Amino acid sequence: MDLEDAISLGLDEGADFIEVREERTHTTMIRMIDGVVRELTRGREFRVSVRALYKGGWGFGIANSPDEIANAVSDAVKLAKLSSRWAEPIEVDWPSFKGSYEVEGRKPAWQAPVEEKIRIVEEQDRLAKSVEKVTNRNIIMGDTLRETRVINSLGTDVRQTLPRVRLAAYIFAHEAGVTESAFESRGGIGGLEVIEGTEIAEEAARRAVEALSAKPAPPGPHPAILDPKLAGVFIHEAFGHAAEGDAIVNNESILTGKLGERVGSEVVSVVDDPTIEGLYGFYRYDDEGTESRRKYIVKDGVLSGYMTNLETASKLGLEPTGNARSMDYSNPPIVRMSNTFIDRGDWTFEEMVSDMKQGIYAFGSLYGYTDPAKGQFMFKAEGGWLIENGELKQRLREVAITGMTLEVLNNIDAVGKDLSHDPGMCGKMGQWVPVTTGAPHVRVSKLVFGGR
Amino acid sequence: MFREEAVKAAISSGAEEAEAFELFSREISIQVEKGKVKTASSVRMVGLGVRAAIGRKLGFAFATNPSSGEEVGREAAENAKAAPEDPDFKGLPDARRVDYIKELMDPKLRDLDLSDAASLFLAAVESAHLSDKIVSISGKLEVSFSKVAVYSSKEVDVGEERTYLSAYIEAASKDGDRRGSGFGFADGRRLDMFDPEKVGKEAGELAIRTLDATTIGVEELPVVFQPKAQFALIPFLVGQAANAENLQYGRSFLTNRVGDQIAREEVSIVDDGRIPWLPGSSSFDAEGVPTGRTYVVKEGVFKSPIHNWYTAMKEGVESTGNASRDHTRPPAISSHTVSIEAPALQMKKDELLDVRRGVLVVYTMDTPNLSTGEFSGMAETAFLIENGEVTKSLRQTSMGFRVEDFLKNMDAVGDDVETLMGFRGGSVRVRIKVAGPGAQ
Numbered sequence: 064m065d066l067e068d069a070i071s072l073g074l075d076e077g078a079d080f081i082e083v084r085e086e087r088t089h090t091t092m093i094r095m096i097d098g099v100v101r102e103l104t105r106g107r108e109f110r111v112s113v114r115a116l117y118k119g120g121w122g123f124g125i126a127n128s129p130d131e132i133a134n135a136v137s138d139a140v141k142l143a144k145l146s147s148r149w150a151e152p153i154e155v156d157w158p159s160f161k162g163s164y165e166v167e168g169r170k171p172a173w174q175a176p177v178e179e180k181i182r183i184v185e186e187q188d189r190l191a192k193s194v195e196k197v198t199n200r201n202i203i204m205g206d207t208l209r210e211t212r213v214i215n216s217l218g219t220d221v222r223q224t225l226p227r228v229r230l231a232a233y234i235f236a237h238e239a240g241v242t243e244s245a246f247e248s249r250g251g252i253g254g255l256e257v258i259e260g261t262e263i264a265e266e267a268a269r270r271a272v273e274a275l276s277a278k279p280a281p282p283g284p285h286p287a288i289l290d291p292k293l294a295g296v297f298i299h300e301a302f303g304h305a306a307e308g309d310a311i312v313n314n315e316s317i318l319t320g321k322l323g324e325r326v327g328s329e330v331v332s333v334v335d336d337p338t339i340e341g342l343y344g345f346y347r348y349d350d351e352g353t354e355s356r357r358k359y360i361v362k363d364g365v366l367s368g369y370m371t372n373l374e375t376a377s378k379l380g381l382e383p384t385g386n387a388r389s390m391d392y393s394n395p396p397i398v399r400m401s402n403t404f405i406d407r408g409d410w411t412f413e414e415m416v417s418d419m420k421q422g423i424y425a426f427g428s429l430y431g432y433t434d435p436a437k438g439q440f441m442f443k444a445e446g447g448w449l450i451e452n453g454e455l456k457q458r459l460r461e462v463a464i465t466g467m468t469l470e471v472l473n474n475i476d477a478v479g480k481d482l483s484h485d486p487g488m489c490g491k492m493g494q495w496v497p498v499t500t501g502a503p504h505v506r507v508s509k510l511v512f513g514g515r
Numbered sequence: 516m517f518r519e520e521a522v523k524a525a526i527s528s529g530a531e532e533a534e535a536f537e538l539f540s541r542e543i544s545i546q547v548e549k550g551k552v553k554t555a556s557s558v559r560m561v562g563l564g565v566r567a568a569i570g571r572k573l574g575f576a577f578a579t580n581p582s583s584g585e586e587v588g589r590e591a592a593e594n595a596k597a598a599p600e601d602p603d604f605k606g607l608p609d610a611r612r613v614d615y616i617k618e619l620m621d622p623k624l625r626d627l628d629l630s631d632a633a634s635l636f637l638a639a640v641e642s643a644h645l646s647d648k649i650v651s652i653s654g655k656l657e658v659s660f661s662k663v664a665v666y667s668s669k670e671v672d673v674g675e676e677r678t679y680l681s682a683y684i685e686a687a688s689k690d691g692d693r694r695g696s697g698f699g700f701a702d703g704r705r706l707d708m709f710d711p712e713k714v715g716k717e718a719g720e721l722a723i724r725t726l727d728a729t730t731i732g733v734e735e736l737p738v739v740f741q742p743k744a745q746f747a748l749i750p751f752l753v754g755q756a757a758n759a760e761n762l763q764y765g766r767s768f769l770t771n772r773v774g775d776q777i778a779r780e781e782v783s784i785v786d787d788g789r790i791p792w793l794p795g796s797s798s799f800d801a802e803g804v805p806t807g808r809t810y811v812v813k814e815g816v817f818k819s820p821i822h823n824w825y826t827a828m829k830e831g832v833e834s835t836g837n838a839s840r841d842h843t844r845p846p847a848i849s850s851h852t853v854s855i856e857a858p859a860l861q862m863k864k865d866e867l868l869d870v871r872r873g874v875l876v877v878y879t880m881d882t883p884n885l886s887t888g889e890f891s892g893m894a895e896t897a898f899l900i901e902n903g904e905v906t907k908s909l910r911q912t913s914m915g916f917r918v919e920d921f922l923k924n925m926d927a928v929g930d931d932v933e934t935l936m937g938f939r940g941g942s943v944r945v946r947i948k949v950a951g952p953g954a955q
Contacts, residue, residue: 463893
């Protein structure tokens, strides 16, 4: 059954709205440990998912081949009818989109011989090996080609082909009974050109060795400077998740009802922009087929927008922002971030440090999470430096940093000029999607550090 | 039987050895938002992952929903031809006798239909709604039935059926400007391991109790970690720090420390893959090797890493049956169910709280640093203990300690044993440094 017939069948069976998504992916993964290829994987996946809405209840089904699409449609409509017994009605007054978009990349990774990819990984391994005291090198390269088509009963019909490439290095160093590690990665939309010429493994190796002399951070509240990686994860965790439309609609966010209110210092502006070509979180159409667009979440300290999908936009009386994303087509799309960053300010890093009497410069991001309901967040820095009288004095180990979203945004008193972006994967409700976090260096008057 | 086709195709394409991991899964789920059913979902999937070896060269290929196993087998063999040699690779696993565990598949869970699943889960949602201060309840119930099989040219031929249920409820509360949240969680391989009322009530009670919040400064205090605050900590010690790959590459703080005292002598930590009905249990691991019970820490001494076939052969020992994977990746190593055994330290849960001033950590998702063995993280859901009473909820409370100090300094283990997310144990009490923004 073709996808158009599936839409007709869903409507015939009584659905108020029906959406069919088809996805093909091709993946290659190479993992090299200490110069030895420990994993060389290639794989492919195919899925068709069907989402049906009936009187406010959603049903979701999967077809694993074109022959199963009719059954998947019937399943989805039946499940929607089941959900509707307990659901609230939803008005289907959503816009529709048509178009297609394809990124090929200058050197398409999915067509490149595996030997060429192994050479890229070997080069990173060689760079890390050249650094003294390095004891374990882990280089990972992955590329995925994702071809999708989304059609729905409102007339949406979009096709998109996006190749993603990512190269990562996780390096360990050892000296005198102390082992330390550091992680670095590059990635984006495009071909092998995205990762060529990078020296991420050497950078990770250098930081791992530098960490061997690190001490635990002093626990408690301190003024802090966050590097672009950490500030990017901070804004993603501390603020981005709280501005997602589903958390707003469900009254599970401290930002519910605060549109137009001041939520941070006037030096802070926050942007979510899936349209920046080349970045890891880029897409032209989201997984509901909505055309993506750049939007300010915070403009000069004022909450100026939420990220939405079709349903939450309608419920909030806003335009859909194209933030519906799914990990793969065996999962329904939910509201997610894309390339989310703090916009640039006018400070230099050197000015921030020289202006600080006592504090911590924290850098590198390991992970972070948030509870939008309480407004509490945590992000883990790879390391830091103790600052005394405007100078970096003592290298610090990995440390957890905690805060309250609305307090911390108000406590940002300086934003740098040096905006940069970092690829990563963001998890929500069991679904992981590629994103970038980004920021310049930022200075915060008080954050709580979990040292010992 | 994609797996047999795949192995045959890999061998006929030049592989000397081949192995196929095949997974069929059927999953139903109910997602609730704002107290109402949002989405009902039904998903079926077939996954096939194939390893092919030529001498010391190893290739891997996978497909989700393949139309046949042949193409995947051929691709694995082609990848093996392209792969450089791995000097430590000593062949795919040999066949071992597997004693099958009967208590892994519950027909009631396998046959649960979506309507009954929705009614069951909505009972949990209802139980969370303890007062008007609960402004939103969300969550998800997932129920799966799977058939897992491993087949190889080295006569591995094992397969079994498993069921699994996981349920979580999140409740958000609001009272004027004060906000709180709470959650409840359950998992298991049997339907009656999910008590909807208990899971919902736990979420609702936590959401109400966290409305009344305060902060503390930097203090060294007795801290009680409830079981949900340990599943990112104790299983990490086994699954990551005592993971043979991490030890062999020198990544873990436990490298070269087998035989060292790393916990107080009353404490043992065991990994067990054969406890009936637990999610961490299976008759065989992801390479077809029988699962077992491994004392990782015995009477305070680091006794044994956990292995898959590759790391075991590298050391010349037997695999502990801890290979894990989905069909898209070659096997890694992970723990099954990790338990703390410390009968000499056991006391009643209430006795654990009998301190003048302390902290009760209900939940943290942070893990220690693998290479330094240091923990720096947030007490995500925590309360102040004052004169033996649990009082206000704590915000922005961080904790920092060395894992070894944690294991050596724990002075009590509670009788409130819970099993969840691959961990089984009661609350533990230990004196550590906590840090907040300052007392309110």
